[in-house]
Amino acid sequence: MTRAVTEEDLVQILTPDGQRLAHDIYDAYLADVDADMLRSFYRDMALTRRFDQEATALQRQGQLCLWVPVRGQEAAQIGSGRATRPSDYIFPTYREHGVALTREVSFSEMLRLFRGISGGGWDPRENNFHMYTMVLAAQLPHAAGYGMALNLEQHGWDEAKRAAEGGAVVAYFGDGSSTEGEAHESMVFANSFDAPVVYFCQNNQWAISVPFEVQSKVPLVQRAAGYGMPGIRVDGNDVLAVLAVTRWALEHARSGKGPVFIEAVTYRLGAHTTADDPTKYRLSEEEKAWAPKDPLIRLETYLRENKLVDDEFFEQLAVDADAMAAKVREDAMAFPVPPLAKSFEQVYAQAHPLIQEELDWHLQYEAGFADAAQGEH
Amino acid sequence: MTVFNLPDVGEGLTEADIASWKVAVGDTVEVNQIFVEIETAKSLVELPCPFAGVVTALHAAEGDTVLVDTPLITIDQDGNKPAPTGTPEPAEALATAAPQASEEPGPLVGSGPTADSSVRRARTNRPKPSSDPAQLRASRASALTEEISRRAASLSSALTREVDKAKPAVANFVDRVLAKPPVRRLAKELGVDINDVVGTGSQGEVTREDVNSYQAQREAEHAAAPTYWAHGELADARTERTQVRGVRKATAKAMVDSAFTAPHVSIFVDVDASRTMEYVARLKKSRDFEGIKVSPLLVLARAVIWAAARNPSVNASWVETENGAEIHQKRFMNLGIAAATPRGLLVPNIKDAQDLNMRELATALNELATTARAGKTKPEDMRGGTLSITNIGALGIDTGTPIINPGEVAIVAFGTIRQKPWVVDGEVVPRWITTLGGSFDHRVVDGDLSARFMADVASILQEPAMLLD
Numbered sequence: 058m059t060r061a062v063t064e065e066d067l068v069q070i071l072t073p074d075g076q077r078l079a080h081d082i083y084d085a086y087l088a089d090v091d092a093d094m095l096r097s098f099y100r101d102m103a104l105t106r107r108f109d110q111e112a113t114a115l116q117r118q119g120q121l122c123l124w125v126p127v128r129g130q131e132a133a134q135i136g137s138g139r140a141t142r143p144s145d146y147i148f149p150t151y152r153e154h155g156v157a158l159t160r161e162v163s164f165s166e167m168l169r170l171f172r173g174i175s176g177g178g179w180d181p182r183e184n185n186f187h188m189y190t191m192v193l194a195a196q197l198p199h200a201a202g203y204g205m206a207l208n209l210e211q212h213g214w215d216e217a218k219r220a221a222e223g224g225a226v227v228a229y230f231g232d233g234s235s236t237e238g239e240a241h242e243s244m245v246f247a248n249s250f251d252a253p254v255v256y257f258c259q260n261n262q263w264a265i266s267v268p269f270e271v272q273s274k275v276p277l278v279q280r281a282a283g284y285g286m287p288g289i290r291v292d293g294n295d296v297l298a299v300l301a302v303t304r305w306a307l308e309h310a311r312s313g314k315g316p317v318f319i320e321a322v323t324y325r326l327g328a329h330t331t332a333d334d335p336t337k338y339r340l341s342e343e344e345k346a347w348a349p350k351d352p353l354i355r356l357e358t359y360l361r362e363n364k365l366v367d368d369e370f371f372e373q374l375a376v377d378a379d380a381m382a383a384k385v386r387e388d389a390m391a392f393p394v395p396p397l398a399k400s401f402e403q404v405y406a407q408a409h410p411l412i413q414e415e416l417d418w419h420l421q422y423e424a425g426f427a428d429a430a431q432g433e434h
Numbered sequence: 435m436t437v438f439n440l441p442d443v444g445e446g447l448t449e450a451d452i453a454s455w456k457v458a459v460g461d462t463v464e465v466n467q468i469f470v471e472i473e474t475a476k477s478l479v480e481l482p483c484p485f486a487g488v489v490t491a492l493h494a495a496e497g498d499t500v501l502v503d504t505p506l507i508t509i510d511q512d513g514n515k516p517a518p519t520g521t522p523e524p525a526e527a528l529a530t531a532a533p534q535a536s537e538e539p540g541p542l543v544g545s546g547p548t549a550d551s552s553v554r555r556a557r558t559n560r561p562k563p564s565s566d567p568a569q570l571r572a573s574r575a576s577a578l579t580e581e582i583s584r585r586a587a588s589l590s591s592a593l594t595r596e597v598d599k600a601k602p603a604v605a606n607f608v609d610r611v612l613a614k615p616p617v618r619r620l621a622k623e624l625g626v627d628i629n630d631v632v633g634t635g636s637q638g639e640v641t642r643e644d645v646n647s648y649q650a651q652r653e654a655e656h657a658a659a660p661t662y663w664a665h666g667e668l669a670d671a672r673t674e675r676t677q678v679r680g681v682r683k684a685t686a687k688a689m690v691d692s693a694f695t696a697p698h699v700s701i702f703v704d705v706d707a708s709r710t711m712e713y714v715a716r717l718k719k720s721r722d723f724e725g726i727k728v729s730p731l732l733v734l735a736r737a738v739i740w741a742a743a744r745n746p747s748v749n750a751s752w753v754e755t756e757n758g759a760e761i762h763q764k765r766f767m768n769l770g771i772a773a774a775t776p777r778g779l780l781v782p783n784i785k786d787a788q789d790l791n792m793r794e795l796a797t798a799l800n801e802l803a804t805t806a807r808a809g810k811t812k813p814e815d816m817r818g819g820t821l822s823i824t825n826i827g828a829l830g831i832d833t834g835t836p837i838i839n840p841g842e843v844a845i846v847a848f849g850t851i852r853q854k855p856w857v858v859d860g861e862v863v864p865r866w867i868t869t870l871g872g873s874f875d876h877r878v879v880d881g882d883l884s885a886r887f888m889a890d891v892a893s894i895l896q897e898p899a900m901l902l903d
Contacts, residue, residue, distance in 0.1 A: 114466045118484040119441025332444040334477030337813060386465075410577045427556035 066278075067290050067322065070297040073350045075358025083301035090297065092365045098139065098296050099356050099366075100374055102131035105155040106353065107378035108164045111385055112171070116331045120389060121171040125152045129294070129326030132352030133259050135159060136299025137321070140307060141227055143185065146203055148196040148228045151189040152259075156229065160186040164381065165388035174394050176403075193230075194237035197256075200228035201243040204252030204316070216312055223311040225253040227303070233264025235280075236272050244284045244316065253310035255303065256318045259293060261325035266338040281318035293321030294352040324350070398423075436485050440472070440506045443479050449501050450474045452494050457507075461489045469507060472500075473810070487511040568638065571612075612639035621645045626652070685779045692840045696752065696875035700835040701884055705892045707851050708866040713898040717792075726796045730868075730895075731771075731825050734848050735795060737894035739767055739788055740901060742821060745887040748844040749821050752877055761878055770822030770839055771799065773806040781839050782811045783819035823848060833869035843878040846891065847871035868895070 116124040138159030169178035177188045190196040204226045247254045262269045281288025291302045306317035324347040360366040401416040450472040457469045466482040491508040621628040631648045633640040710733045717728045742749040750763040769787035784798045822839040827850035836847040849869040856865035874884040
């Protein structure tokens with residue numbers, strides 16, 4: 058790395074006003090993108106946004122303990138998620154609702170965690186989509202380890218077999234996590250052992266109330282050179298550019314050449330979580346400046362200007378999205394609440410005298426209520 | 435009828451103020467329609483309605499504080515209004531899921547610390563500790579040490595030695611005084627060493643009541659102490675230590691920054707403000723000012739704006755740029771008023787105060803003071819000030835050397851106004867006298883200019899009619 062990264066290094070295929078640009082390298086990775094696929098990208102992004110809206114409402118109604126809004130980051134998530142193969146393994150943080158959709162994780166199941174009735178909610182082995190990780194960057198060493206294990210499993214495979222059947226890992230994290238120690242350790246390991254890991258950083262400009270300038274004085278992608286892996290800086294609100302670069306990165310990783318770092322430049326249009334108020338730390342001018350770069354707007358413009366959709370498409374999508382939201386609401390309210398006594402079983406794999414004593418006390422306590430006969434709360 | 439209780443919309447909030455209702459009794463509401471805006475300790479939050487139906491009751495008025503998990507709104511879901519389009523049978527879907535009566539479990543969250551006192555479930559018996567607390571702790575300690583010993587036996591002797599070393603630490607941990615985290619916190623806040631408190635809880639734990647009664651006893655001892663001053667005690671007990679946090683910390687930093695970057699020059703002038711007092715009395719009686727609080731501060735604010743237009747370099751800021759320092763002279767006035775609030779010292783400002791007439795300025799001053807006193811001043815209200823006033827007279831102080839609000843170059847301190855002997859035409863007469871103090875950043879405002887500015891402000895207090903010029 059001898060040259061500083063500039064704005065010209067930002068990969069963009071679809072401009073904010075919906076113009077499709079040509080690209081020497083990445084056009085080849087978009088050859089199969091037809092009208093159907095474009096419409097499905099829009100559909101995924103719109104459904105993710107509607108789900109996000111419904112979950113936020115459920116939190117405000119006291120039905121979720123917390124919600125982590127994703128509004129503004131749909132393109133970064135749908136574009137990258139759609140670039141993966143079902144056999145690839147995904148390590149999300151806790152905001153990757155759009156990626157979850159591309160992995161066919163049920164939106165409803167995702168609410169168990171936020172409703173406080175499960176430590177996870179879905180079986181990560183079914184969709185190769187790991188549990189949400191609440192501890193920032195804790196999933197990144199796991200991703201490196203998973204990638205190193207893949208290399209052991211695929212030892213002796215030739216390049217053709219790797220390209221056809223090889224597995225890869227995508228690790229999602231944010232600009233805030235990028236400065237956690239684990240991020241550094243993970244990238245050093247992955248690179249030293251050529252682990253097939255794509256480090257997908259959604260730089261949404263804010264780590265709760267800490268602006269990006271505090272995380273790094275240079276674009277994050279410049280760090281990739283320090284580890285000795287390729288780095289790509291992409292417009293994270295451009296679903297096509299994200300798809301193309303992630304496909305390139307997965308191909309690179311899969312072939313045994315080692316990890317890749319992607320910095321998807323995006324913006325969190327809403328709050329960090331439902332317990333956060335962004336008006337306390339950022340200016341409305343900044344929010345206004347990002348609003349026109351909304352990932353849904355630019356794809357809608359492109360679709361409409363190229364006559365790939367009609368009004369009916371959007372009307373039907375709105376109906377479908379509302380139905381999805383109503384279903385999610387219904388499912389969430391119907392989840393059974395596991396008895397608290399169950400939690401004692403999940404502390405240690407084997408029986409433990411201290412836990413047993415505490416369980417006995419808890420059962421005695423629960424039985425001590427006048428209305429105990431009505432069952433567990 | 436379905437009652438919706440106030441949920442905990444943050445993490446661990448216990449109450450919220452009603453900022454504004456968006457619906458009224460009799461209105462039809464849809465699922466997720468915004469029906470109220472509440473202000474929590476963290477932010478303003480709009481609440482979407484969980485049910486469709488007709489509003490039959492609002493359980494609090496705007497400005498009221500509502501506890502989490504107490505009723506907010508009642509909705510008649512059998513209002514039989516059409517369901518919103520696109521959401522198939524939402525009312526039906528909700529009817530099964532929504533908490534309709536007390537038997538149904540309510541929202542999963544929102545039962546914050548204060549909530550369960552009012553809905554405590556009746557008990558037939560209290561769980562008994564399996565033995566007395568000391569014994570229990572001892573049995574726990576022995577269970578753990580036994581476990582450690584059992585495992586250690588199968589390990590090498592070197593490891594056994596390590597485990598032996600760890601035993602006292604484990605026993606120590608298990609022997610720790612029991613108390614719930616909020617009680618520990620209460621003790622810490624009161625400065626009570628929890629180890630000194632005798633626990634009376636069912637598990638031998640220290641309860642909130644134990645801490646409070648310990649504190650009450652301690653306070654009684656303090657009251658018996660003849661004086662505050664520490665005599666002959668250890669050096670540590672002679673100094674009271676308070677952690678510097680929050681607004682106190684921010685104020686301290688702002689003041690140090692200001693005092694050590696801007697060389698302050700302070701000047702004072704005594705003023706006969708009798709005419710200002712007469713003028714204020716007239717305004718109070720005037721019909722135009724009915725219901726608006728009028729005080730001499732209003733005249734001073736107007737005087738400062740007027741004088742700043744004649745001496746504009748006081749309404750400026752010193753800005754360090756890459757190409758050296760610049761002076762930014764403002765052609766607008768965001769007039770800051772220093773206010774003592776429950777959160778500490780804040781300096782909210784009135785935006786574009788130069789455009790306000792006397793009545794509008796009075797209203798703006800009132801709003802600013804009310805908001806500040808209620809602790810609701812928003813960060814943007816404090817940003818972008820260009821010149822400030824501190825009304826130390828309200829506290830009965832004659833004058834002082836104010837410290838300039840960071841980012842500005844001048845501040846005026848308004849002393850108390852009281853009757854004093856004053857010489858008029860060679861005779862001593864009682865007049866309403868006040869002292870104005872001003873501090874100026876000498877990098878921007880030279881002595882003659884600050885003097886002229888202060889003289890101009892004083893001239894208005896002496897003769898408010900000059901404002902008519």
